[in-house]
Amino acid sequence: MMDSARMSALAYCQFLLSPQINYTLTYFADHVKKFSHDRINRYLRGEHLRPHLVWENVRTEMVLSEHGYLIFDDPVLDKRYSSHIEGVRVQYSGNAHAVIPGIGVVSCVYVNPDLHRFWEIDYRLYDPDVDGKSTLQHACEMLSQACYKRRLLFRGVLMDTWYATKWFMRVIERMGKCYYCPLKTNRLVTTSALAGTYQRVAPPWDGLQKKTSPANRCISVISRMVIA
Structure with missing residues (x-):
């Protein structure tokens, strides 16, 4: 299920390496279905890379x-x-x-x-x-x-x-x-x-x-x- 997937630095960094133009949170959530928009948003607000x-x-x-x-x-x-x-x-x-x-x-x-x-x-x-x-x-x-x-x-x-x-x-x-x-x-x-x-x-x-x-x-x- 989407909400059971755990967001991580590895998942986010792999996403950043994939798209050619759009690197936004919304684009991430739309194309990586196991992570909801809210889950990604909470992770980025709380995590310091x-x-x-x-x-x-x-x-x-x-x-x-x-x-x-x-x-x-x-x-x-x-x-x-x-x-x-x-x-x-x-x-x-x-x-x-x-x-x-x-x-x-x-x-x-x-x-x-x-x-x-x-x-x-x-x-x-x-x-x-x-x-x-x-x-x-x-x-x-x-x-x-x-x-x-x-x-x-x-x-x-x-x-x-x-x-x-x-x-x-x-x-x-x-x-x-x-x-x-x-x-x-x-x-x-x-x-x-x-x-x-x-x-x-x-x-x-x-x-x-x-x-x-x-x-x-x-x-x-x-x-x-x-x-x-």
């Missing part, structure tokens, strides 16, 4: 490599057609190429380039009204946990422009890791510790390996450097 569940389920499946990388990204879950949902805020979405209402997610992915495989190992919800944390702070926490607590084997960090800050780069360097990230061409950088040697990151610039992106006027750079 924490980020550590991702790690617990993926840790035994991962294949580590000394050439591995951690990737940090911050996708926005589009909520333009929803209202009164917790965590929704107006923010820029790279997928929509516009500022939209959505839920920000900071994700951490482990990549094994030797096997051409990857695993999402951690995430954080961007909700500064609740915890007061920026996406950069979330990324730093996940990086520290991956390096010091989980002791993952990796050589560097791949990240977007938003994470390419002097503070975060120094955090990575103190771990003995390298980084690869795009920088806006109006930033000032130097490969020297000497004062007064900063220059704009603008083509042509021969200090580091670079790749110009006309779309957003960025240059991709490989560590190490000092940013003004």
Whole structure:
């Protein structure tokens, strides 16, 4: 019977992996008949699915490599057609190429380039009204946990422009890791510790390996450097 079926995190996560477009509670109840709408609603209101569940389920499946990388990204879950949902805020979405209402997610992915495989190992919800944390702070926490607590084997960090800050780069360097990230061409950088040697990151610039992106006027750079 429908009411005798017990709702669980496994059942809910399996549902989230199945649909291509609709992930709503109503859609779940309509297509998984053993769970009523009310039962699913009560479960989601009372259950707290924490980020550590991702790690617990993926840790035994991962294949580590000394050439591995951690990737940090911050996708926005589009909520333009929803209202009164917790965590929704107006923010820029790279997928929509516009500022939209959505839920920000900071994700951490482990990549094994030797096997051409990857695993999402951690995430954080961007909700500064609740915890007061920026996406950069979330990324730093996940990086520290991956390096010091989980002791993952990796050589560097791949990240977007938003994470390419002097503070975060120094955090990575103190771990003995390298980084690869795009920088806006109006930033000032130097490969020297000497004062007064900063220059704009603008083509042509021969200090580091670079790749110009006309779309957003960025240059991709490989560590190490000092940013003004």
